[in-house]
Amino acid sequence: MGRAMNKIIDGLSIAAGMAFVALALITTVEVIGRKFFNFSLQGVDEMGGYVYAIGSAIGFVAAYTANIHIRVDLIVSRLPVSARAVLNLASHVLLACFILFLTWRATAQFLDSWHLGALAPTPLRTPLVFPQGIWLAMLVLFCVVLIAKLGVAVKLLTQPGGAEAAARLLDIAPATEELETELASLRQRRSDGVDR
Amino acid sequence: MPDATILAALYVAALIGFSLLGFHVAAVMALLGVVGALVTFGPAVVMNIAGLTWATSNDYLLVSLPMFVLMGEILLRSGITDRLYTALSSWMAQLPGGLLHTNIFASAIFSAISGSSVATAATIGSVALPNMTRLGYGQRVALGSIAAGGTLGILIPPSINMIIYGSITNTSVGRLFAAGVVPGLVLTGFFICAIVVWTWLDRSSGGERATRVPLAERLRLLGDLVPIAVIFLVVMGSLYSGFATATEAAALGTVAALGLAAWHRRLNRAILFEAFRSTVRVTGMVTLLIVSAFFLNFVLGLIGIPQAVAHWVESVSTGPAMTILLLVLLYLLLGCFMETLSMLITTLPIVAPIVAAQGIDPVWFGVFVVIMCELSLVTPPVGMNLYVVQGIRPPGSDVRDVIVGVAPFIAGMLVLVAALWVFPQLALWLPNLIYG
Numbered sequence: 225m226g227r228a229m230n231k232i233i234d235g236l237s238i239a240a241g242m243a244f245v246a247l248a249l250i251t252t253v254e255v256i257g258r259k260f261f262n263f264s265l266q267g268v269d270e271m272g273g274y275v276y277a278i279g280s281a282i283g284f285v286a287a288y289t290a291n292i293h294i295r296v297d298l299i300v301s302r303l304p305v306s307a308r309a310v311l312n313l314a315s316h317v318l319l320a321c322f323i324l325f326l327t328w329r330a331t332a333q334f335l336d337s338w339h340l341g342a343l344a345p346t347p348l349r350t351p352l353v354f355p356q357g358i359w360l361a362m363l364v365l366f367c368v369v370l371i372a373k374l375g376v377a378v379k380l381l382t383q384p385g386g387a388e389a390a391a392r393l394l395d396i397a398p399a400t401e402e403l404e405t406e407l408a409s410l411r412q413r414r415s416d417g418v419d420r
Numbered sequence: 421m422p423d424a425t426i427l428a429a430l431y432v433a434a435l436i437g438f439s440l441l442g443f444h445v446a447a448v449m450a451l452l453g454v455v456g457a458l459v460t461f462g463p464a465v466v467m468n469i470a471g472l473t474w475a476t477s478n479d480y481l482l483v484s485l486p487m488f489v490l491m492g493e494i495l496l497r498s499g500i501t502d503r504l505y506t507a508l509s510s511w512m513a514q515l516p517g518g519l520l521h522t523n524i525f526a527s528a529i530f531s532a533i534s535g536s537s538v539a540t541a542a543t544i545g546s547v548a549l550p551n552m553t554r555l556g557y558g559q560r561v562a563l564g565s566i567a568a569g570g571t572l573g574i575l576i577p578p579s580i581n582m583i584i585y586g587s588i589t590n591t592s593v594g595r596l597f598a599a600g601v602v603p604g605l606v607l608t609g610f611f612i613c614a615i616v617v618w619t620w621l622d623r624s625s626g627g628e629r630a631t632r633v634p635l636a637e638r639l640r641l642l643g644d645l646v647p648i649a650v651i652f653l654v655v656m657g658s659l660y661s662g663f664a665t666a667t668e669a670a671a672l673g674t675v676a677a678l679g680l681a682a683w684h685r686r687l688n689r690a691i692l693f694e695a696f697r698s699t700v701r702v703t704g705m706v707t708l709l710i711v712s713a714f715f716l717n718f719v720l721g722l723i724g725i726p727q728a729v730a731h732w733v734e735s736v737s738t739g740p741a742m743t744i745l746l747l748v749l750l751y752l753l754l755g756c757f758m759e760t761l762s763m764l765i766t767t768l769p770i771v772a773p774i775v776a777a778q779g780i781d782p783v784w785f786g787v788f789v790v791i792m793c794e795l796s797l798v799t800p801p802v803g804m805n806l807y808v809v810q811g812i813r814p815p816g817s818d819v820r821d822v823i824v825g826v827a828p829f830i831a832g833m834l835v836l837v838a839a840l841w842v843f844p845q846l847a848l849w850l851p852n853l854i855y856g
Binding site for chain 1: 439477678
């Protein structure tokens with residue numbers, strides 16, 4: 225389940241990145257067209273909003289699996305393992321409550337748009353169920369990932385001596401972790417650059 | 421309905437308390453928003469959370485955020501920004517303490533373009549530190565210059581922090597970007613002065629001069645600075661000629677970055693995909709904080725907390741000068757134990773209305789608050805840049821070297837805050853010149 229899920233999230237991240245590139249290209253065409261050729265593409269800003277909303281919702285999950293959603297580590301890592309496990313679990317439960325609640329409300333919003341046949345108040349008159357539906361799907365994905373992770377953590381906690389593993393699963397990423405990634409990426413660039 | 425001042429005190433206590441216990445900062449803000457709304461208005465406001473979140477996620481100004489992140493990622497991953505250090509050092513290594521000055525300039529430009537202080541410390545630090553050790557530079561000042569130099573990127577445009585400030589306080593991002601330029605240059609100057617004074621007091625820390633790079637080679641290396649100049653020109657030029665909005669400028673910058681990477685034959689699938697992954701992750705992390713902050717902001721506004729706090733501040737403060745002094749102390753304190761971005765996002769809903777009530781210019785305040793963010797990147801115990809610089813050193817070395825090394829640069833930032841108070845035109849002259 226974990227590996228398949230990571231593949232899905234990775235694929236979605238890359239799709240979102242491509243959408244950002246496409247948006248940058250279209251925006252560039254629009255700006256240059258407007259300035260020099262007196263034409264304007266309708267609704268680039270509206271599309272940009274949708275791409276950002278959906279891309280960032282994919283980012284919510286991607287950031288979660290990469291463990292980069294911001295938490296302050298001043299106390300937690302200095303606590304004994306049982307307290308660390310409890311606080312880490314509480315933290316992830318709170319995040320899950322927030323996202324589940326948001327997803328529930330987003331579902332209601334989507335259903336409203338569906339029943340009312342709501343259109344964006346723009347020249348494109350985009351039916352809102354399309355962007356809101358994809359956005360909602362990404363939030364649902366985040367819920368699934370959160371619940372799955374909490375499930376694993378709770379299962380670990382119920383096993384004898386599982387507190388350490390549960391605490392580690394939900395730990396705050398140390399500041400050095402991101403640096404390690406950057407240094408690895410730098411070494412990669414250096415070795416690629418040899419044949420330059 | 422409980423008294424708004426009491427709710428404000430509870431808000432601050434809960435925010436700090438939950439954050440220190442390691443809860444996700446975005447979830448803490450959402451929780452406070454939900455609880456605040458339930459207590460004062462019942463469920464109606466809370467039920468609208470998705471509508472508010474959807475509206476925030478559709479904000480066209482915020483579309484500039486993934487665009488600028490992607491631009492930085494492409495330039496970073498394609499290795500275009502890596503050549504910066506070598507080019508700058510070939511010109512500056514002959515000056516007394518030259519590599520220290522190189523660190524400041526290279527880190528400033530690198531972090532402004534890449535938007536990542538971690539990538540800055542990793543890239544500049546891992547090239548600079550071995551070189552500087554070889555040439556006998558003082559460890560502490562070398563470490564301090566890299567940690568401090570990397571903070572300049574959030575003041576020098578394009579700056580993600582400025583975009584977030586602009587969107588939360590409804591301030592023109594174009595003006596904010598322009599307002600960061602002069603203070604950014606002045607602060608760079610202060611950092612240079614700090615190095616001159618340090619190496620004068622401690623002659624041994626200035627290092628040997630590096631061997632002179634021949635002029636022809638130096639001129640050739642100058643070419644490596646051209647892509648950086650192109651990016652600045654495209655982004656800032658299009659923004660300030662009125663040619664493009666902030667989001668459009670970011671899109672033009674991204675396309676220019678793609679073009680430059682292709683020109684350098686570094687535009688391949690692996691690099692692009694890595695840039696995409698990183699962009700989406702960072703965008704998700706920042707946006708979750710922003711949507712929670714917008715929701716909380718909305719609820720706090722309905723309850724009237726910012727107004728109550730502004731009223732309270734007016735009753736204890738003797739005027740704007742005192743308010744700013746109090747805010748300097750508050751941000752120094754918060755910056756010691758909060759992560760920079762979350763400090764910015766969690767305080768603005770309360771602080772911005774107070775400042776507005778005192779008649780302080782929002783653009784000036786944007787610059788002020790970003791400098792306070794810079795400080796929080798280098799103040800112990802949780803200054804991010806201290807740890808990333810420490811992280812590139814050999815295992816077993818003492819983080820206190822970095823903390824001591826960065827101290828004179830912290831002094832430089834505080835002097836800048838004072839200078840900005842006395843001469844607000846440092847920040848406001850350029851945006852007023854451009855926008856009238």
